[in-house]
Amino acid sequence: MTDSSPSASSGAPALELRGITKRFGSVVANDRVDFDVRAGEVHALLGENGAGKSTLMSVLYGLYKPTEGEIFVDGRQVEIDSPSAAINLGIGMVHQHFMLVPVMTVAENIVLGQEPKRAGGMLDFAAARARVRELSDRYGLAVDPDATIEDVTVGAQQRVEILRALYRGARILVLDEPSAVLTAQEVIELMAVIQRLKQDGTAIVFISHKLHEVLEVADRITVLRRGKRVDTVPRAGATERSLAQLVVGRDVLLAVDKHAAKAGDPLLHVDELFVRDDRELMAVDGLSLSVRAGEIVALAGVDGNGQQELVEAITGLRLPESGSVVVEGQDIAGRGVRAATEAGIAHIAEDRHRRGLVLPFTLTENMALREYRRPLFSARGWLRLRRMRERARKLLHEFDVRGGGPEAFAVSLSGGNQQKVCVAREIASEPKVLIAHQPTRGLDVGAIEFVHRRLIGERDKGRAVLLVSLEYEEVRALADRILVIFEGKIVGEFPPDVTEETLGIAMTGGDAAAEAA
Amino acid sequence: MTAGAIAEAPTRAASPRAVGIVGVGLAVIAWFITLPPALLRTPVPSIILGLAAMLAGAFALQGEERRLGFIDLFLGPLAIAGAIASTKSGLGHLNTVFVWSALVAAMLRYATPLLFAALGGIVCERSGVINIGLEGMMLMGCYFGIFGADVLGSWVMGLLVALVAGGLLALVHAVFSIHMRANQVVSGTGINFLALGITGYFFTAHYGPNGTPNKISQVPNVKLPLIQHIGFFGQAIGDANLMTWIGLLLVPALAVFLFRTRWGLRLRAVGEKPRAADTVGLPVLRIRYLAVVVSGMLAALGGAYLSVAFVGSFTPNMTEGKGFIALAAVIFGRWRPGLALVATLLFGFSEAMADRLPTFSGTLATLFQALPYVLTLIAVAGLIGASRPPAASGIPYVKE
Amino acid sequence: MSDRDVEPDVEQIIEGGAEPGQEEALEASLTSPARLTAYLRRGGVIVPILTTVIAFLVAGVVVLLTGHDPLNTYSAIFKGTGLNWLFPWVSGTERSAAALALQQTLIQTTVLIMVGLAVAFAFRAGLFNIGGQGQYTMGAIAAVWVGSSLSGLPPVLHIILAIALAALAGAIWAGIAGLLKAVAGVHEVISTIMLNWIAIWIGVYLFQLGGPLQDPSQPSTPVSKTIAASAKLPVFWGSAQLQGLDIGIFIALAAVVAFAIIINRTRLGYEVRAVGFNPDAASYAGMNVRRNYVRVMFICGAFAGVGAAMDILGWKFSLFTNDIQTSQIGFLGIAVALLGRNTAGGTVAAALLFGALLTGTSQRNLDPTVFDPNLAQYLTYMIQGLIVLLVSTDVIALRVLKGGRGIAVGLRRKPRGPQATEESAA
Numbered sequence A: 001m002t003d004s005s006p007s008a009s010s011g012a013p014a015l016e017l018r019g020i021t022k023r024f025g026s027v028v029a030n031d032r033v034d035f036d037v038r039a040g041e042v043h044a045l046l047g048e049n050g051a052g053k054s055t056l057m058s059v060l061y062g063l064y065k066p067t068e069g070e071i072f073v074d075g076r077q078v079e080i081d082s083p084s085a086a087i088n089l090g091i092g093m094v095h096q097h098f099m100l101v102p103v104m105t106v107a108e109n110i111v112l113g114q115e116p117k118r119a120g121g122m123l124d125f126a127a128a129r130a131r132v133r134e135l136s137d138r139y140g141l142a143v144d145p146d147a148t149i150e151d152v153t154v155g156a157q158q159r160v161e162i163l164r165a166l167y168r169g170a171r172i173l174v175l176d177e178p179s180a181v182l183t184a185q186e187v188i189e190l191m192a193v194i195q196r197l198k199q200d201g202t203a204i205v206f207i208s209h210k211l212h213e214v215l216e217v218a219d220r221i222t223v224l225r226r227g228k229r230v231d232t233v234p235r236a237g238a239t240e241r242s243l244a245q246l247v248v249g250r251d252v253l254l255a256v257d258k259h260a261a262k263a264g265d266p267l268l269h270v271d272e273l274f275v276r277d278d279r280e281l282m283a284v285d286g287l288s289l290s291v292r293a294g295e296i297v298a299l300a301g302v303d304g305n306g307q308q309e310l311v312e313a314i315t316g317l318r319l320p321e322s323g324s325v326v327v328e329g330q331d332i333a334g335r336g337v338r339a340a341t342e343a344g345i346a347h348i349a350e351d352r353h354r355r356g357l358v359l360p361f362t363l364t365e366n367m368a369l370r371e372y373r374r375p376l377f378s379a380r381g382w383l384r385l386r387r388m389r390e391r392a393r394k395l396l397h398e399f400d401v402r403g404g405g406p407e408a409f410a411v412s413l414s415g416g417n418q419q420k421v422c423v424a425r426e427i428a429s430e431p432k433v434l435i436a437h438q439p440t441r442g443l444d445v446g447a448i449e450f451v452h453r454r455l456i457g458e459r460d461k462g463r464a465v466l467l468v469s470l471e472y473e474e475v476r477a478l479a480d481r482i483l484v485i486f487e488g489k490i491v492g493e494f495p496p497d498v499t500e501e502t503l504g505i506a507m508t509g510g511d512a513a514a515e516a517a
Numbered sequence B: 001m002t003a004g005a006i007a008e009a010p011t012r013a014a015s016p017r018a019v020g021i022v023g024v025g026l027a028v029i030a031w032f033i034t035l036p037p038a039l040l041r042t043p044v045p046s047i048i049l050g051l052a053a054m055l056a057g058a059f060a061l062q063g064e065e066r067r068l069g070f071i072d073l074f075l076g077p078l079a080i081a082g083a084i085a086s087t088k089s090g091l092g093h094l095n096t097v098f099v100w101s102a103l104v105a106a107m108l109r110y111a112t113p114l115l116f117a118a119l120g121g122i123v124c125e126r127s128g129v130i131n132i133g134l135e136g137m138m139l140m141g142c143y144f145g146i147f148g149a150d151v152l153g154s155w156v157m158g159l160l161v162a163l164v165a166g167g168l169l170a171l172v173h174a175v176f177s178i179h180m181r182a183n184q185v186v187s188g189t190g191i192n193f194l195a196l197g198i199t200g201y202f203f204t205a206h207y208g209p210n211g212t213p214n215k216i217s218q219v220p221n222v223k224l225p226l227i228q229h230i231g232f233f234g235q236a237i238g239d240a241n242l243m244t245w246i247g248l249l250l251v252p253a254l255a256v257f258l259f260r261t262r263w264g265l266r267l268r269a270v271g272e273k274p275r276a277a278d279t280v281g282l283p284v285l286r287i288r289y290l291a292v293v294v295s296g297m298l299a300a301l302g303g304a305y306l307s308v309a310f311v312g313s314f315t316p317n318m319t320e321g322k323g324f325i326a327l328a329a330v331i332f333g334r335w336r337p338g339l340a341l342v343a344t345l346l347f348g349f350s351e352a353m354a355d356r357l358p359t360f361s362g363t364l365a366t367l368f369q370a371l372p373y374v375l376t377l378i379a380v381a382g383l384i385g386a387s388r389p390p391a392a393s394g395i396p397y398v399k400e
Numbered sequence C: 001m002s003d004r005d006v007e008p009d010v011e012q013i014i015e016g017g018a019e020p021g022q023e024e025a026l027e028a029s030l031t032s033p034a035r036l037t038a039y040l041r042r043g044g045v046i047v048p049i050l051t052t053v054i055a056f057l058v059a060g061v062v063v064l065l066t067g068h069d070p071l072n073t074y075s076a077i078f079k080g081t082g083l084n085w086l087f088p089w090v091s092g093t094e095r096s097a098a099a100l101a102l103q104q105t106l107i108q109t110t111v112l113i114m115v116g117l118a119v120a121f122a123f124r125a126g127l128f129n130i131g132g133q134g135q136y137t138m139g140a141i142a143a144v145w146v147g148s149s150l151s152g153l154p155p156v157l158h159i160i161l162a163i164a165l166a167a168l169a170g171a172i173w174a175g176i177a178g179l180l181k182a183v184a185g186v187h188e189v190i191s192t193i194m195l196n197w198i199a200i201w202i203g204v205y206l207f208q209l210g211g212p213l214q215d216p217s218q219p220s221t222p223v224s225k226t227i228a229a230s231a232k233l234p235v236f237w238g239s240a241q242l243q244g245l246d247i248g249i250f251i252a253l254a255a256v257v258a259f260a261i262i263i264n265r266t267r268l269g270y271e272v273r274a275v276g277f278n279p280d281a282a283s284y285a286g287m288n289v290r291r292n293y294v295r296v297m298f299i300c301g302a303f304a305g306v307g308a309a310m311d312i313l314g315w316k317f318s319l320f321t322n323d324i325q326t327s328q329i330g331f332l333g334i335a336v337a338l339l340g341r342n343t344a345g346g347t348v349a350a351a352l353l354f355g356a357l358l359t360g361t362s363q364r365n366l367d368p369t370v371f372d373p374n375l376a377q378y379l380t381y382m383i384q385g386l387i388v389l390l391v392s393t394d395v396i397a398l399r400v401l402k403g404g405r406g407i408a409v410g411l412r413r414k415p416r417g418p419q420a421t422e423e424s425a426a
Helices: A053-060 A083-088 A106-111 A125-139 A154-167 A183-197 A209-216 A240-248 A305-317 A336-343 A353-358 A363-369 A385-398 A415-428 A444-460 A471-480 A500-507 A510-517 B003-005 B014-030 B044-062 B066-089 B093-097 B100-126 B132-153 B155-177 B183-212 B230-238 B242-260 B262-272 B272-278 B284-311 B322-332 B338-358 B362-367 B371-381 C023-028 C032-041 C048-064 C070-082 C092-124 C132-149 C155-184 C188-207 C246-264 C265-278 C279-284 C289-316 C320-328 C329-338 C345-358 C373-394 C396-404 C418-426
Strands: A015-024 A029-036 A042-046 A068-073 A074-077 A091-094 A172-176 A204-209 A218-224 A228-235 A267-277 A280-291 A297-299 A322-327 A346-348 A433-437 A464-469 A481-486 A489-494 B219-221 B238-239 C236-237
Touching: A015 A053, A015 B284, A029 A053, A029 A068, A029 A204, A042 A053, A042 A209, A042 A240, A042 B100, A053 A091, A053 A204, A068 C070, A091 A154, A091 A346, A106 A154, A125 A154, A125 A183, A154 A172, A154 A183, A172 A336, A172 C265, A183 A204, A204 A209, A209 A240, A218 A240, A228 A240, A240 A415, A267 A464, A280 A297, A280 A305, A280 A336, A280 A464, A280 A489, A297 A353, A297 A471, A297 B014, A297 B242, A297 B322, A305 A336, A305 A346, A305 A433, A322 A336, A336 A346, A346 B044, A353 A415, A353 C279, A353 C396, A363 A415, A415 A444, A433 A444, A444 A464, A444 A471, A464 A471, A464 B362, A471 A500, A471 C032, A471 C132, A481 A500, A489 A500, B014 B066, B044 B066, B100 B230, B100 B238, B100 B242, B100 B284, B100 B322, B132 B155, B132 B183, B132 B284, B132 B322, B155 B183, B155 C373, B183 C329, B183 C373, B219 B242, B230 B238, B238 B242, B238 B284, B238 C048, B238 C418, B242 B262, B242 B284, B242 B338, B262 B284, B284 B322, B322 B338, B322 B371, B322 C188, B338 B362, B338 B371, B362 C188, B371 C155, B371 C188, C032 C048, C048 C070, C048 C329, C048 C345, C070 C092, C070 C345, C070 C373, C092 C132, C092 C246, C092 C265, C092 C289, C092 C329, C092 C345, C132 C155, C132 C188, C132 C289, C132 C329, C155 C188, C155 C289, C188 C320, C188 C329, C246 C289, C246 C345, C265 C279, C265 C289, C279 C289, C289 C329, C329 C373, C345 C373
Parallel strands: A029 A228, A042 A204, A042 A218, A091 A172, A172 A204, A297 A464, A297 A481, A346 A433, A433 A464
Antiparallel strands: A015 A029, A015 A068, A068 A074, A218 A228, A267 A280, A267 A322, A481 A489, B219 B238
């Protein structure tokens, strides 16, 4: 099943990708990329969103066929045309979005496809359980074989993914953005597991866009930018700054030019808010915050600490259990999206494909999404199509949206331009409070700068802006005040020049002062 | 319950769940005692029992057993009404209709085609493909089964031809749904039309206005020795059709396959999260193809039963919606063979009752025919537990 | 049955060019009926025509296989439709026969338009309304009851009342499914299919021998009472005795116009389409998704109910239990809507096609020496089935559009996603 000759002794790397090119039509996702990994080594693959990391790994895992280039495992050239082929070569992949069956147990998920059997094709559950326990003990990956996947924590699910690869004898393990979904504690545990695997001789590919993590765990670092390999550097001597330069290609703009804030009265005031999530757990647990006119308050925190439910409660998408959301004196908690909109709340949604836009609609129709009920757009049930079109044209011009006119379909625009449409729509509604939920997710640097500039512009116009973001740089660049959310509560307030370390400690529930003591 | 739990429970009376189940039993008894063989002629004990059932339901509700609570609250008045109706009916009528052994036999006869189709439906849907076309596949088996039995001379050949016909139609559904990533509800609807057209066309072309000939080889009944002569059981199951027994045996077989074998695990994985299955190297599309074709074959067998085993002839559109009842049984039975069997028996029973009810009131019996559909509506509305289909059901799989 | 797949992989979207993940993002964010609608609308007119032609070709092969001449058969069917009346060179007895047939065709077209709209409107809202048959049945029951019960009313009033109540009956029946979806999350495919059969059995119960609404003056026939003369729709072409064309056709066309206006120019239509394409975005915009489902189903049921009224008041005049049990008109509505791409104009064209097909193959109009009308009836079902199948995947649409490349979901050896054609060429 796997090639067991340790490549460290033979001299050839466990895995080598040579000159890999992958084209999708006219787009070149990978451009003559070279990459190799030795047994017992952690080689990080670093790059921005869209740099080509995932494509490269999909090629490796047999999901794509490379347009050009070769793959070598332990020095032998191989063809990988399906995940089974990859598995047979000892390549295991731990995806960013887990590939687990939610209703099945841990053991069932791990053995799927290579189940231990008894006579007559029956599944040997006992053997499966035993094997899972064996692997779990050996690598320090604690799991309960009989637990159902949908009932266990995200960290546990990731351990199951890793175990699944190890069960199949993976000697080359690809971890795709593993820390994206973990709490800080779980990240520490993951690093320990990686060390164990290293000692065992596994070759590890660590994909990430987080500079500090890469510096912590990698032996070598390869940077991809726009599909090309920019450079491969050893860990020694690399710094965040040097890596950032490689990743982006120029000196990273750490802060958009902005004046000091001139904050006025609080426009948004959240008081003792309790909100349940889809699993009936209390995601927002007695949270209070306020945002004043003319300031940007950034809500920083690890994903999954209640940000989503908080935003949904403020914008009217979710009914809070108790508490109030007051906009200029009016409590809109639990009164729905329309009430929130009419009170003056605008919402740049986290997911422009699912929430922010109706992709098969035209840009005109999308621009009207928030305000179609206003007299400007409709009268007594009838739509004022001409006015909608005019307004859309105006906004598209003002916000420099490329890719089509008012009658173009939203789906035909690029991601950056789609986000511009969303931003334009929300800003044009002249809100009092602007909620920006991960407004630059999946965007390239140019689009990011655009959004940042507009957010600051809104702040200067006297709006109250609440920015919810997972990106440390973005928070630092935009915020006038930083609030840290942890387990549904605000656990700290910091000025924008706070160190990443302090912020990180607060985000994982620690007490900065106590840590310092 | 552990000893510890019992020890600490002096203030906690019975568990709401147990009380809820007892309530169901009370309601059933409430009605049953007015029917043969007990034939109580006063509704008073039934009313008391029915009320008790409702009380049990209320208790279950406040104990967070919502499902059982509502069921009891529903069954209680129903049982009381039924009991009152029974006591008002003539003894003669009651005795004619409620011949339990004959009812059971009829129930099995009506349930058999549903069972085959439902089992096929479970296999298909468990792999992630919606099969609205069960009706069409049944119809194919219904016609081509008897056609095969006629032309080739034996019921065995007839069943084989039915298998092939159902399998072929299912293959069409599979190609469109899987390979071409069609909208599966729409393609299933198209399959039904196609089957209606094909079977009607070839029937009319081949047999013309006279219809199928008499005395075509039929699937035999299985006369159980010994049991055949024992009163109730003899009447009820002593003379059931061979296919009925095959169907009943298929139920545990399928259950074992789905939940205890490797391929059952893989099938379910494909239906729940095909990408996960793909990632571990399982042939998602091939598994789905197989599942759909198998479901077509099973449904065809169900249809063939109608013509080759039950009636002995074919008329256009003979299945008359049984495929949809089977679909209802799949959902009602929550995609599990055992529960689906219960559902088909329930639906079969209501058809059997509809047959015999004309002695009471000729017209009301017709409404009984609608019972399977009403029950399914109630079931999917969540009154009998949440129905959760396989998560990837209906979504064509796209390999990246 | 869920409509959603995995989250679109944002990583795949690369700025500034054709984006490999875009189509998948589109697919992943849409409800499946919306996906179907989106594809359908991009096909233009060529695609439905091509689909129809292919279906007829395949059916023609079947005809050939059973020893008949497809060309003769189709031409006999065509003569039966009465569409040859449109040809100026047709005259004399042939012309008057064609006129009669054309009236039949248009009568069928009337009801098909209505049941087609009942399905199309739902599709636009992201719902599968498979319950047209049940909604039609309830509408028919209401129409026949109002038509036969109230006497002495002025005709205009009587007709309006009958149509209104038929619409209401259909609307309520569909509304049940809408409510079940809104409140309990029940998938409308299941609920509407179940409701179909429940409606049929209610109808049979009502009009069977001894049933509560059976015609007392025909004690041995399971039929409803005949509607009063004041409830009959006036015939404007042909003779009332020979089932001439009634004004129902205009009502149907008016309904089509209403449909188009609602969908494209009103707030309701905007909301319906938004919900149909993307319920998440719709609720983000403040639309009440669940209330929309109920509203939409209501309107769809009303369409179907009016269709039933057209039939009852226009030419059926009473309702037989046999008719209730064997009618397939609601299901034909599905084919009509799909072939017509769920648009107003398309629905009319498709309704005309199917109306012609039904008439052309009927006992009355098809020359039995050329082709047995009984057989022809089943031929119609086959054609219907083929059309629905072909529409379900729209493989033709996508091939025609992209010239075989791009997102060709068609007939590849190994489906591998959007880039298949490039790879297999490589």
